[in-house]
Amino acid sequence: MEWYVYQRGSSPIRRVSRKRYFRLKRLLWAVLLVVIFAGLLWFAIVLSRINSAHTTAPMVKADAGVILGMSMWGDEPSPGLKERLDYGLQLYQAGAFTHFVVSGGLDQADYKYTEAEGMKIYLTAHGVPENVIYLENQSTSTYENLLFSKNVMQQEGLSSAVVITHDFHGRRAQEIARELGYLNPELGLTSSEVMSMFKYKTREILAYTKWKMQQLSL
Incomplete structure (x- = not known):
């Protein structure tokens, strides 16, 4: 099966295979998941840093x-x-x-x-x-x-x-x-x-x- 994509200002019609379309879609999903994972990891790292702060002890005058x-x-x-x-x-x-x-x-x-x-x-x-x-x-x-x-x-x-x-x-x-x-x-x-x-x-x-x-x- 083939899908047809019309490109403005170009002729003839370019044919894009369904296989290529889904490969691109999987790549975009993979990138999105990596970005989400990296964001959650950074969130956890920063929260740990925030929670690590304590009053200096012993405190020097x-x-x-x-x-x-x-x-x-x-x-x-x-x-x-x-x-x-x-x-x-x-x-x-x-x-x-x-x-x-x-x-x-x-x-x-x-x-x-x-x-x-x-x-x-x-x-x-x-x-x-x-x-x-x-x-x-x-x-x-x-x-x-x-x-x-x-x-x-x-x-x-x-x-x-x-x-x-x-x-x-x-x-x-x-x-x-x-x-x-x-x-x-x-x-x-x-x-x-x-x-x-x-x-x-x-x-x-x-x-x-x-x-x-x-x-x-x-």
């Missing part, structure tokens, strides 16, 4: 605790950001570092405070002196959080840092900090009681993949 930003809810830090702040407070009170760098820009044009300003207000309300809190108000991503925070640290004569964030976010944050030249960046990681881990770990897998692609160009 650092100059600064860099708290990575998260969304504001109006004039107040979101519940997730409060978890990072509360953990940062625990580390500060335990003597893990002497200064804060709070990092994050403006979430929405009509918000009164940037993420960094909201964090400073929260920390001072919990007893932290204003003169030990430095603000980084411009960042809109984890990479910018750490890049701009490093600039603040250099301006203020701070050389070592504990990067404070959630556990699902720690692996990427530490990799970025090392790429940017942080001096042995430590991690202070907290788990979350208020966020869906299915949602945030899925987003983090995509964000980590984007970071690895970005890293290739650095």
Whole structure:
């Protein structure tokens, strides 16, 4: 049996055998299955990397605790950001570092405070002196959080840092900090009681993949 395929602008009609058609179809299915398998394998590898991040132990006293930003809810830090702040407070009170760098820009044009300003207000309300809190108000991503925070640290004569964030976010944050030249960046990681881990770990897998692609160009 033969199938006939009409090609625009050509004559005579080209004949394509049924055998060749199904061979091509099997090849396309094989390619699709390889792509799906590779995607699932990468998903599993990244999830394993994300889950491998832990708070540095033992922790060496650092100059600064860099708290990575998260969304504001109006004039107040979101519940997730409060978890990072509360953990940062625990580390500060335990003597893990002497200064804060709070990092994050403006979430929405009509918000009164940037993420960094909201964090400073929260920390001072919990007893932290204003003169030990430095603000980084411009960042809109984890990479910018750490890049701009490093600039603040250099301006203020701070050389070592504990990067404070959630556990699902720690692996990427530490990799970025090392790429940017942080001096042995430590991690202070907290788990979350208020966020869906299915949602945030899925987003983090995509964000980590984007970071690895970005890293290739650095």
